[in-house]
Amino acid sequence: MTMQQRPLLDLLGARWAAGAPVVAAVWSADGTVAGFAMDDGTLALAARTWPGAARVAQRPSGGIELVPATAPPPPVVRVNAHRGGCGAIVASPAGGFVTLGTDGTLARTANDGATLPPGEDVPDALTVPGLRAECADVVATWTEQDGLRVRLSPGAAWVTLAGGPDSPTALSVFDEGRMLAVAGGARPLCWRLLPGPGEPFAGGIAGRHPVSAVAGHPHRVLLAAGYAHGVVLLCQPTGEEVLFLRAPDGAAVTALAWSGDGRRLALGTQGGEVAVLALPAALFRQQEAA
Numbered sequence: 001m002t003m004q005q006r007p008l009l010d011l012l013g014a015r016w017a018a019g020a021p022v023v024a025a026v027w028s029a030d031g032t033v034a035g036f037a038m039d040d041g042t043l044a045l046a047a048r049t050w051p052g053a054a055r056v057a058q059r060p061s062g063g064i065e066l067v068p069a070t071a072p073p074p075p076v077v078r079v080n081a082h083r084g085g086c087g088a089i090v091a092s093p094a095g096g097f098v099t100l101g102t103d104g105t106l107a108r109t110a111n112d113g114a115t116l117p118p119g120e121d122v123p124d125a126l127t128v129p130g131l132r133a134e135c136a137d138v139v140a141t142w143t144e145q146d147g148l149r150v151r152l153s154p155g156a157a158w159v160t161l162a163g164g165p166d167s168p169t170a171l172s173v174f175d176e177g178r179m180l181a182v183a184g185g186a187r188p189l190c191w192r193l194l195p196g197p198g199e200p201f202a203g204g205i206a207g208r209h210p211v212s213a214v215a216g217h218p219h220r221v222l223l224a225a226g227y228a229h230g231v232v233l234l235c236q237p238t239g240e241e242v243l244f245l246r247a248p249d250g251a252a253v254t255a256l257a258w259s260g261d262g263r264r265l266a267l268g269t270q271g272g273e274v275a276v277l278a279l280p281a282a283l284f285r286q287q288e289a290a
Contacts, residue, residue, distance in 0.1 A: 174216020
């Protein structure tokens with residue numbers, strides 16, 4: 001992967017001004033809608049794709065080409081979910097989203113923005129203080145009291161990891177639970193977790209602005225990294241080659257989330273922008289060839 005001149009979001013994505021800082025993002029269980037929890041207590045719901053979206057197509061003579069968008073994306077659906085701010089958001093297995101407000105209230109919202117009746121089950125990701133990420137049977141957490149820890153199987157003892165940033169801003173367990181990525185330093189910091197945690201190593205590129213968000217690809221050893229000045233890169237955890245996804249605008253990237261199939265990335269910023277980006281299949285074929 002190499003740095004290209006124009007960011008991929010400008011070519012194959014859609015972006016909206018949502019009017020409030022983005023707290024977190026997640027895709028619906030069916031992968032059709034990206035949900036963004038906002039600092040003002042609202043949700044922004046963005047469709048995965050739409051008729052007339054930009055796409056990458058095969059040329060009859062061979063190779064691929066970019067087919068520009070022929071229609072603008074529909075507006076995001078806005079939902080007033082909480083009186084205060086949103087604290088966290090998760091996808092409900094039954095469909096839609098569950099959000100936790102900063103006032104402690106829960107709200108359930110359908111993919112189309114309709115309010116759903118409250119349920120009794122409260123996902124752990126909404127109630128655990130600090131940061132939490134999980135994949136397969138592996139769970140990673142960070143709190144001021146306990147630091148950075150991982151649990152590698154259900155019921156196993158917690159393992160404390162040293163060498164990470166003092167105050168991480170995001171965690172991501174990926175590669176089927178074999179890797180952990182942490183934001184908060186000059187570069188994304190990663191650990192190999194299975195069969196046991198090794199020494200940390202850095203990927204991507206370092207700059208003057210720290211990494212503010214990370215999201216590991218659900219099926220590949222790839223990492224999306226967002227920076228405090230607004231850049232988003234796609235990188236391999238062990239290399240310095242990157243793909244330029246979003247240009248800097250001065251607003252920190254505060255949320256990154258992959259769709260379940262790994263073909264779409266949702267992102268949000270402190271400046272109130274929400275966006276979805278399609279990653280062409282040719283990109284992953286090139287990685288496999290490399």
